[in-house]
Amino acid sequence: MDLGLQGTVVLITGGSKGIGLACARQFSREGARIAIASRDSEHLQQATQALQSAGAQVLAVRADLGDPMQASSLVRQVLDEFGPIGVLVNSAGAARRTPPAELTAQHWHAAMDAKFFPYIHAIDAVLPGMVQNGGGVIVNIVGTGGKMASPVHLPGGAANAALMLASAGLANAYAAKGVRVNAVNPGITATSRMHEGLVAEARSSGKAIEDILSQRVGALPMGRVAEPEEVADVVVFLASRRAAYVNGAVLTLDGGATPIVV
Numbered sequence: 001m002d003l004g005l006q007g008t009v010v011l012i013t014g015g016s017k018g019i020g021l022a023c024a025r026q027f028s029r030e031g032a033r034i035a036i037a038s039r040d041s042e043h044l045q046q047a048t049q050a051l052q053s054a055g056a057q058v059l060a061v062r063a064d065l066g067d068p069m070q071a072s073s074l075v076r077q078v079l080d081e082f083g084p085i086g087v088l089v090n091s092a093g094a095a096r097r098t099p100p101a102e103l104t105a106q107h108w109h110a111a112m113d114a115k116f117f118p119y120i121h122a123i124d125a126v127l128p129g130m131v132q133n134g135g136g137v138i139v140n141i142v143g144t145g146g147k148m149a150s151p152v153h154l155p156g157g158a159a160n161a162a163l164m165l166a167s168a169g170l171a172n173a174y175a176a177k178g179v180r181v182n183a184v185n186p187g188i189t190a191t192s193r194m195h196e197g198l199v200a201e202a203r204s205s206g207k208a209i210e211d212i213l214s215q216r217v218g219a220l221p222m223g224r225v226a227e228p229e230e231v232a233d234v235v236v237f238l239a240s241r242r243a244a245y246v247n248g249a250v251l252t253l254d255g256g257a258t259p260i261v262v
Contacts, residue, residue: 003240006031009082010239011075013065013122014092016043018191019141019235021050022228023089026236028056035059035078035085037092065092065118068125075125084133087239088126091141093118094193095156099203103154111155116162123170127179135178137239140167141231144185144254160185164250171248180247182238187254188216189226222255 010027014020015036024034024047034056038044044060051058059081063074078085095111119140130136145153146160164183171181199209217225231253237243238251252258 001242003030003236003242005087005236005240008032008086009035009078009084010087010089011035011037011078011085011122011126012089012091013037013063013118014090016040016047016060018091018193019186019189019228019231020089020091021047022232023091023141023235024051024056024058025054026229026232027087027089027239028054028058030236030240032087033057033059033082035061035082037061037063037065037074039064039092065121066113068121071118071121071125074122075129079129084129085126086130086136088122088136088138089141089235089239090119090122090138092122095153095159097152097199098155100151100154108155108158111159112162115156115159116166119163120166123166123181127170127174130179131174131177136180138167138170138179138181139235139238140181140183141235142167142183142185142250144187144252144258147185147252148258168248168250175247180244182243182246182248183250184231184235184238185250185252185254186226186231187252187257188220189228189231191228220255220257224255226253226255 010032012020012024015024016038024036028034041062048058048060061074061077063070065071093115095114098107142160142163145157146164149157167181167183
């Protein structure tokens with residue numbers, strides 16, 4: 001199936017590891033030109049080498065998207081190097097998992113700064129160009145914590161819920177301009193963020209990390225956690241012409257773990 005992504009410029013925030021890096025690989029296989037952004041220079045270098053060794057055309061930019069000026073600078077650099085951005089995938093930033101007894105006001109503010117605002121700053125930076133060029137696609141990788149509250153992920157879950165609303169609202173507001181905005185909510189996925197969550201839960205419960213993971217996996221209908229590439233496949237589809245009428249959707253990817261109709 002031709003997804004129509006050949007030559008498309010794709011900017012992936014948080015593209016140096018985890019789901020973001022998996023997205024970079026999958027877009028590259030479709031012939032897209034990839035720009036990845038991260039705060040970590042070492043991760044960027046490692047990701048760039050891995051992508052280039054697989055034949056990808058990639059631009060790596062170090063940027064802290066908590067700063068709107070750096071988000072604007074990132075977008076300008078991609079425009080200068082590759083041209084107009086056709087797809088933005090937001091995967092940068094994650095709120096720290098914190099046991100509820102340890103929560104303070106600072107944790108709630110930090111969660112919005114870590115997850116909500118980096119996405120919004122990137123969106124604000126790319127939207128004018130997409131509108132000017134007659135369209136574009138934004139896919140926000142959020143997380144199921146915005147719908148299913150977890151005791152150790154309350155501030156982050158609140159940020160996720162805000163991102164879902166922003167995604168749906170922007171999709172409605174910019175549909176007439178040719179811009180589609182969708183959100184993807186992965187469940188537990190085999191990344192470093194999964195380990196961070198397990199560590200916080202272990203601290204809160206006193207259980208061993210291995211026991212918590214075993215219990216979590218045992219409760220999953222498919223008997224396993226998701227792989228980053230499985231999330232990336234859905235992101236690439238949503239960004240493609242094959243999903244041209246999918247707009248304002250919030251898609252849960254948890255292998256059937258939350259059997260609810262929304």
